[in-house]
Amino acid sequence: MIYCIYCWEQIGESDHFCMHCGKKVAEGTKEITNLMMQSEVYPSPITVARRRVQQTKELLFAGYSLHLWGGNGSCCSGCAKYRDRIYSADGKDRRFPTIPQYICTCPGVSIGAYFEGITKISAAKGQNPISFSNRPFLDNRTKKEKTNYIHFVDRRIYTLLNQKDKVTYQQLKIILPEDAPRSFSGFKRMKNEDTKNFSELSKKASSTGMDISYSYAERIVVKRYLKEAKETGFR
Incomplete structure (x- = not known):
């Protein structure tokens, strides 16, 4: 299981093109997926799925068998298909x-308990909650919601790459004390902008066995995140 860096949708490990956005799978995609899955800063996709299962069990234990899955404006295509619906958690209410x-x-x-005749599905806009919950399972996100989702995941990846870079910077100060930038912020700035000085530093680091550059996939994500953050002011 890996994720396309252009749309952050799940694709097969042997896929050459993303079935969701049609773009060629970028070199380094698997490594970014591993970074996301192993992170302790953010819950991994598997952890999120387990939390849903746990929430469902807790509501059932409390005696609530009808559950309302509320929507989110920064969700993936999977959640877009399943959001804003009432579910029969025990399968008894057909x-x-x-x-x-x-x-x-x-x-x-x-995820919360649904109280028939009381709880409202805001997205339904007055439609019958039963028929609305049984509508086709389609990705109905707007263009803006898809953009928000990509930026959300980009921000997570950028934060995780920052953590890695802090370790890299400390190693640089030990291995190349005369060449390492004076501050971590200076190091990040030259790396993000891929300056001539960074290129020279990268070559020196490479001669010691260190790889301090972004991979092709990482650079795409970083550039997109910084561009979006600058344009919207939302980090």
């Missing part, structure tokens, strides 16, 4: 679909 099982990379959906 008016509603049963709980789906899937893995995602986003804040996902909010």
Whole structure:
């Protein structure tokens, strides 16, 4: 299981092109996926899926079998298909679909008890909650929601790369004390901008066995994140 860096949707490890956005799978995609999956800073996709299962069990234990999955404006295509619906968690109420099982990379959906005749599905806009919950399972995100989702994951990856770079910078100060920038912020600035000085530093580091440069996939994500952050002011 890996994720396309252009749309952050799940693709097969042997795929050469993303079935979601049609772009060629970038070199270094698997490494970025591993970074995301192993992170302790953010919950991994598997952890998010397990949390959904746990929330479902807790609500069932409390006596609530109908669950409302609320929407999120920065969700993946999986959550977009399943959000804003009422589910029969124990499968006994055939008016509603049963709980789906899937893995995602986003804040996902909010899960709560549904009280018939009281709880409202805001996205339904007055439609019958039963028919609305049984609508086709399609990715109905707007263009803006898809952009928000990509920026959300980009921000996570940028934060994780920052952690790696802090370790790299400390190693540089030990191995190349005369060449390492005076501050970590200076190091990040030259790396993000891929300056001539960084290129020279990278060559020196490489001669010692250190790889301090971004991979092709990492550079695409970093450039996109910084551009979006600059344009919107949202980091």
